[in-house]
Amino acid sequence: MTASLDDLKQTLAAARAEIAKVIIGQQSVIDHALIAIFTRNHVLVEGVPGVGKTLLVRTLAQVLGTEFGRIQFTPDLMPADITGTSVFNLKENEFKLVKGPVFTSFLLADEINRAPAKTQSALLQAMQERQVSIDNETHTLPASFTVFATQNPVEYEGTYPLPEAQKDRFMFKVKMDYPTRAEEVSLAGRLLGREAPEAVLQSGSVQPVIGADQIAAMQAALEQVTVRDELVSYVVDLVRATREHEAVLVGAGPRATIALVVASRARAVLEQRDFVSPDDVRALVEPVLGHRLVLRPEYEIEGLTVPELVSRVLEQVPVPR
Numbered sequence: 643m644t645a646s647l648d649d650l651k652q653t654l655a656a657a658r659a660e661i662a663k664v665i666i667g668q669q670s671v672i673d674h675a676l677i678a679i680f681t682r683n684h685v686l687v688e689g690v691p692g693v694g695k696t697l698l699v700r701t702l703a704q705v706l707g708t709e710f711g712r713i714q715f716t717p718d719l720m721p722a723d724i725t726g727t728s729v730f731n732l733k734e735n736e737f738k739l740v741k742g743p744v745f746t747s748f749l750l751a752d753e754i755n756r757a758p759a760k761t762q763s764a765l766l767q768a769m770q771e772r773q774v775s776i777d778n779e780t781h782t783l784p785a786s787f788t789v790f791a792t793q794n795p796v797e798y799e800g801t802y803p804l805p806e807a808q809k810d811r812f813m814f815k816v817k818m819d820y821p822t823r824a825e826e827v828s829l830a831g832r833l834l835g836r837e838a839p840e841a842v843l844q845s846g847s848v849q850p851v852i853g854a855d856q857i858a859a860m861q862a863a864l865e866q867v868t869v870r871d872e873l874v875s876y877v878v879d880l881v882r883a884t885r886e887h888e889a890v891l892v893g894a895g896p897r898a899t900i901a902l903v904v905a906s907r908a909r910a911v912l913e914q915r916d917f918v919s920p921d922d923v924r925a926l927v928e929p930v931l932g933h934r935l936v937l938r939p940e941y942e943i944e945g946l947t948v949p950e951l952v953s954r955v956l957e958q959v960p961v962p963r
Contacts, residue, residue, distance in 0.1 A: 645859040647866045647916050650680070654912050656851040660705045663848055664839045665698055666832075667825040674816045674929060675702055675790070677908040679748075680861050683901065684769050684789040684811060686804075686933060689818030690796055696750055697839055698818075699790045703748045704843065706857065707850035708786050711746030715757040721764035725774050739776065744768050747784050747854060751791040755801040762808060765789060769811045785858040806892065806936070813901045814926075815933035867907040868917040872962035877902045877923055883955045884935055889946055892936035902930045920961050928952045 654676060661672055671687070675698065678685045687695050696712065703710035713724060726742030743749065744765070754762060768774050772783045791812070793804075809815070821829060832838055842848060852860065878899055885893030906922040913922070932948045 645856070645863040647863055647911065650860050650863040650911055651914055653851055653860055654680075655914070657705050658912075660848050660851060661698075661701050664701045664843050665694060666829050666839070667821050668694065668698065668818060671698065671816050671818050673909070673912055674814045675699075676912065677905050677926075678813050679706065679786065679788050679857070680864060680911075681813065681904045681908050682772075682785070682788075682861055683813035683904075684791070686809065686812040686815040687790055687792045687818055688795045688815065689792065690794060690820075693818045693820060694839070695790070695792050695818055696752070697843070699748055699750045701843060701848065704848050705851055706748075706786070707853040708747035708784070708857070709854070710748050710750070711743040712750040712752060713743050714752045715754050715761070717756060717758065719757045719761050721761055724761065724764045725768075725776055728777050737777075739779075739781075741781075744774060745781070745783065747786045747788070749787070749789050751789055753794060753801075754791040755793050755804055758802050759805065762802070762804065765791075766808065766811065784854065785861065786854055806934075809933050810895060810897050812933065813905060814929040816929055864904070864907050864911065866916065867910055869903065869907060870918070870962070873906070873918055873920065873923060874903060876920065876959070876962050877906070879959045880923070880927060880955060881931070883959050884931060884951075887951065887955065889937055889941040889951055890935055891938045892934075894931045894934040898931055898934050902926060905930060924956060924961075927956060 657676060658672065665672060675685055679702070689695055700710050722742070724742050724744050726740050726745065728737040729740050730736070731738045751765065768783060768787065769789055772785070772787050774781050774783065795817070881894045881899045881902065884890055887893070902923060905926050906918045909922045909926060910916070910918045928949055931952060935948050935951065937946060937948065937951065
């Protein structure tokens with residue numbers, strides 16, 4: 643099955659409308675999630691408890707007609723708890739694969755930094771190759787497989803920070819902030835009636851805009867978006883500028899360049915365009931590059947933050963006309 647760019651535009655617009663029935667506000671987070679899904683990438687979500695991270699992923703799964711799975715990461719979680727294992731079936735006298743929760747479309751890896759590195763690494767092959775190896779056998783995951791990993795930005799006691807190599811696997815790191823006062827008033831009012839977000843999601847009023855078997859065709863439609871050579875060079879210059887900046891200890895790598903190019907294409911479609919503009923690139927620089935940069939300690943002590951550094955890089959690199 644093939645899909646046109648117009649089909650993708652209509653799908654994304656309809657998905658936004660259906661998600662808005664459940665999720666109040668958080669438009670940039672929703673857009674970043676949709677971009678990651680349709681570019682075959684993953685998202686690292688940072689937010690305090692109660693801002694709707696799980697609800698967002700469940701809603702995305704319902705709207706896009708896919709499966710949803712959730713793993714609560716804990717210090718005693720083992721890799722086999724994620725991928726699954728082979729169990730001997732006495733009745734049939736053979737080993738049977740018991741699939742783990744990774745065998746789904748949208749996987750919420752809740753508080754991923756609570757598990758040790760060995761367990762976190764169980765996701766790496768799945769994220770990069772969309773397949774899982776168990777007992778020397780390789781099992782393919784769906785084309786729509788997307789990991790939404792969450793972190794609590796406040797509570798770090800007993801956590802294991804994600805290594806740089808693992809953070810680089812995520813296209814975006816986005817923050818789910820508290821709702822605005824108006825949004826919180828709206829949420830409180832809806833909870834008093836039958837329009838509470840959970841109730842709306844379970845009532846069936848949120849309709850799938852496509853099926854899981856159509857996502858691959860929609861992903862391929864992004865190739866029809868025009869990206870000028872000057873914009874590709876602009877992306878490369880932005881990424882390379884992070885490596886050369888005096889305040890940066892570890893800059894963004896080639897995977898960041900690829901992520902910024904493909905994410906810009908998807909954002910252009912979200913904005914109902916069939917070409918990428920410099921504004922698409924600039925809007926995505928911080929969520930794509932921010933979690934990939936490590937500042938030098940002396941600059942951190944002086945109070946420099948990664949968003950400030952990204953702003954300096956954007957000012958430094960000339961925008962193509």
